[in-house]
Every structure is written in structure tokens, then in C-alpha cells.
Amino acid sequence: MNNTWKIYMLTLISFLVGTSQNVISGILDQVAVSIDVSLSAAGQLTTAFALATAIGTPIFIVATAKIDRRKQLLIALAIVLLGVISTLALPGFGFLMVSRAILGVGTGVFVVTAYAVAAKLAPPGRQGGAMSNISLGFSSSLVLGVPIGRVIASAYDWKVIFWGIGFFTLLGIFAVARAIPSMEGEKPIPLGKQLALLKNPKVTFALGMTLFVFIGYSVVNTYITPFLTSAIPISGGKVSTVLFALGIASLIWSKTGGFLADRLGTTRTLLCSMAVQFLSLALVSVVSGSAVGVIMLLMLWSISAWTFGPTQNFNLLSIAPEASGIMLSLNSTFVQLGFAAGAGIGGIVVGGSSILAICWIGAAAVAVAFFVNITSFGLTRRYQEKGDNVENRNKIYLRE
Structure with a gap:
């Protein structure tokens, strides 16, 4: 072979x-x-x-x-x-x-x-x-x-x-x-050295953005099947068809995210991705009961969520190019922490409220990530105005 x-x-x-x-x-x-x-x-x-x-x-x-x-x-x-x-x-x-x-x-x-x-x-x-x-x-x-x-x-x-x-x-x-x-x-690479980069506020904000985006994704995705059967009249093989469509959207746009980042820039792509996620999730409850409306909005949500992934990887590599492996490893960890937290929060919401509320919780988590993103890029501009070099900061943190 x-x-x-x-x-x-x-x-x-x-x-x-x-x-x-x-x-x-x-x-x-x-x-x-x-x-x-x-x-x-x-x-x-x-x-x-x-x-x-x-x-x-x-x-x-x-x-x-x-x-x-x-x-x-x-x-x-x-x-x-x-x-x-x-x-x-x-x-x-x-x-x-x-x-x-x-x-x-x-x-x-x-x-x-x-x-x-x-x-x-x-x-x-x-x-x-x-x-x-x-x-x-x-x-x-x-x-x-x-x-x-x-x-x-x-x-x-x-x-x-x-x-x-x-x-x-x-x-x-x-x-x-x-x-x-x-x-x-x-x-x-010792775990302490991997975590040393978290001393850099820009790295911390960027990973925080990952955390909240995937909390929003997990809140909805974990309970997607019971949500579909509650929000619209659908069951059996039709649920599998919708899941397949969402999966296709995820796959295609996970490969397209990098292309959009090259054309629009990392900042714009990330902001647009989160804005679309927020709007699509917020509108789902408005059109609840309409099969076409709910499915189209969930497709839009899935597309925008999976556009975020490759763009965020590129963003993190640009923050710390001298520690690319560590950054991708940390990002993967924060993705999984987001999955864990989102499933836990979603469980509380489903147990204490209507399952339709998970979309509002997901939208709220993405909104937090949006503002974390704005704060992160504002931090970069302040560093640049002061003549501070982010790469040199990362090297110092890694040596420590």
C-alpha cells in the first residue's frame, strides 16, 4: 500500500x-x-x-x-x-x-x-x-x-x-x-508551556471567541433532533433528510471559509459569520411551525457556523505564527469545552423551559462571541498604535 x-x-x-x-x-x-x-x-x-x-x-x-x-x-x-x-x-x-x-x-x-x-x-x-x-x-x-x-x-x-x-x-x-x-x-511540549500563551490578552480573547461560538453551536446541535420534531411537523425519514442537508452544508462551507477569508479578510469573515449565526437562530422561533422557514434558517446557521472554523484557525495562526501547533491544539481544546458547556446549558434549558428556547440561548452565546471579537481586534489596534509587537510578546511567554 x-x-x-x-x-x-x-x-x-x-x-x-x-x-x-x-x-x-x-x-x-x-x-x-x-x-x-x-x-x-x-x-x-x-x-x-x-x-x-x-x-x-x-x-x-x-x-x-x-x-x-x-x-x-x-x-x-x-x-x-x-x-x-x-x-x-x-x-x-x-x-x-x-x-x-x-x-x-x-x-x-x-x-x-x-x-x-x-x-x-x-x-x-x-x-x-x-x-x-x-x-x-x-x-x-x-x-x-x-x-x-x-x-x-x-x-x-x-x-x-x-x-x-x-x-x-x-x-x-x-x-x-x-x-x-x-x-x-x-x-x-509541556502543558505549562502550551498554556503560557494564554498570558497574551489577544490570544485569550481569540480563544474566548471560539469558546462562545461553539457553546452556541452545541446548545442547538446537541438537541437538534428533538428540536426539529417539536418545531415543525416532521418525523421518521424526513429527520434524516434534514440532518443530511445540514451535514452537506457544514462540509461544503468548512472548505469555503478559507476562500472567503482570503477574499473578504479574516476580520470581516468572522464578523459576518457570527452575525448570520445570531440572526438565523433568533429568527427560528419567529417562524416556528413553518417547515420550510425553520429548515432554511437552520441551513443558514449551519453554513455560517462552519465558515467560522477554518477562518478562526487562520486568525489564530496569524496571532502566533511561531507557535502554530500549540495554538491549534489550544483552539481544539476550547472547541471541545464549548461543546461540553453548550450541551450542559442546553440540558438546563430543555429541562426547565421549552426546547424552542435553545435557539435564543445559542444566539446569545454567539452575540457574546461577536463582542469578544470586536474587543480582540480593538486590542490589536492599540498594540499597533503603541508599536508593541505581538509576536515578540508570544516568544517571551513561551520562554517563560
Whole structure:
């Protein structure tokens, strides 16, 4: 197997582990019924997964940085398989929460390591394309994994999905062991050094923007299936169709965000993305009951939300180009913290109010991110007026 096919293999496995994260949002109502908990309680399964990914992944990566990359991939897939087995075998909501946390750590470690392996397998000058394939595989789980999972859960039982994930994870273990060559690990970057960049106010504001945008996204996305069935007269296969459409929009615009940033500029693209997110979510409750209106606004929300991702990555790299790897790692952590917080807040709202209120909460979170963005760029202008060099500040923080 040549290196190109090895990268495609890692892309397929990234799709698989991405499905283990995202599929819950499409079957949340069925999971809640099967384990006899409320919808808001079931939503905390997303919180457990995201928190485990955000906290456990960087700790595990630092602890195993010197281990051979192939072994790291195999360990990550073994953790995913353990999470799947515990999901299927252990009864009750408590064990399911633990299983989601195990899956979160395994998924996070696999994706981070797959990025590094794909970059090493790619020929010179094509490392970026190889890494984007891994990202595409993970993002595709929203397009295919979630709606397919909904169809399977409607026809059979939601646990059948995890039987499939477990089977293909086992195949993935054998494939990685056979196809991926041994690769030396790298010198670990201490967590303290990674967190040192947070001393820079501009970095802190930028990551805060990431946090609030993904809180807004998670509040809505975690409960998207019960929201659809409550807001409009829709059920069965039609829910899968809507989820598929939202996934397609996410996939296309996650690739288009960088193009818009090049044409409009990073600042304008980020501001426009958040403004559209806010307006679309705020208007959903106004047109509630109109299937066409709600679906079109959710499509607009999904497009604008996934335009934000690549643009924000570019923004963070421009803030600290000398620490690009650390910045992307920190951003990934704040994305997962946003997912965790959004699922938790959404659970409180769903449990204590109408499920339609999640759109207002999501809109409020995006509004906070919008003002954080304005503050961040205002801070940059003040630095420039004083002749302060942000890059030099970052170097000082990293040395400390």
C-alpha cells in the first residue's frame, strides 16, 4: 500500500471515530427513552465526551509523546474499542456516561496523532493537503454518520450503530498495525508551556471567541433532533433528510471559509459569520411551525457556523505564527469545552423551559462571541498604535 492510500485509510478511520462523537445528536431522543432518562440528562452524554476530549487528549498526548506514532494510533483505537464495548455491555446511564468519556479520549488522541502521521506520510509540499483529508474524514461524519445513524436507529436499535463502529474499529486496528510504518515520537511540549500563551490578552480573547461560538453551536446541535420534531411537523425519514442537508452544508462551507477569508479578510469573515449565526437562530422561533422557514434558517446557521472554523484557525495562526501547533491544539481544546458547556446549558434549558428556547440561548452565546471579537481586534489596534509587537510578546511567554 503506497502512502497516499495509507492517508486515505486514516481518513476513513477518522470518519469512523467522528461518527462515534456526532451520531448521538441524531439519536438523542431514542437514547433517552431506552435508558429511561430525560432528554436534558441524555444531552449530558455530549458533555462527557467533549470534556474527556478537551482534558484527556492533551494530557495523554504529552504523556505518550515519545512513543512510536503507530503504537499511539493503536492505543487510541484500542481505547475507542473499549468505549464501544462498554457502551454495549454495561447497563445504565452512569456507565454510558463513562463510556462516552472513554470514547472521547480515544477519538481525540487518534485524530491528533493521525494529523501528525498523515503529514509525515505525505510528500514534501503536500502535508497540508494530507492533514485536510483527516479533517475532511472527521467532518464527513456529520454529513453521513449522523443521518445514517438516525436511519439505523429508527429501523433497529441505536446500539446497532455501535456494533458497527466496534466492528470497523477492530478492522482499523489490524489495518493500522499492518500498513502504518513505525515513526519516532517527538519531544513533548509541556502543558505549562502550551498554556503560557494564554498570558497574551489577544490570544485569550481569540480563544474566548471560539469558546462562545461553539457553546452556541452545541446548545442547538446537541438537541437538534428533538428540536426539529417539536418545531415543525416532521418525523421518521424526513429527520434524516434534514440532518443530511445540514451535514452537506457544514462540509461544503468548512472548505469555503478559507476562500472567503482570503477574499473578504479574516476580520470581516468572522464578523459576518457570527452575525448570520445570531440572526438565523433568533429568527427560528419567529417562524416556528413553518417547515420550510425553520429548515432554511437552520441551513443558514449551519453554513455560517462552519465558515467560522477554518477562518478562526487562520486568525489564530496569524496571532502566533511561531507557535502554530500549540495554538491549534489550544483552539481544539476550547472547541471541545464549548461543546461540553453548550450541551450542559442546553440540558438546563430543555429541562426547565421549552426546547424552542435553545435557539435564543445559542444566539446569545454567539452575540457574546461577536463582542469578544470586536474587543480582540480593538486590542490589536492599540498594540499597533503603541508599536508593541505581538509576536515578540508570544516568544517571551513561551520562554517563560
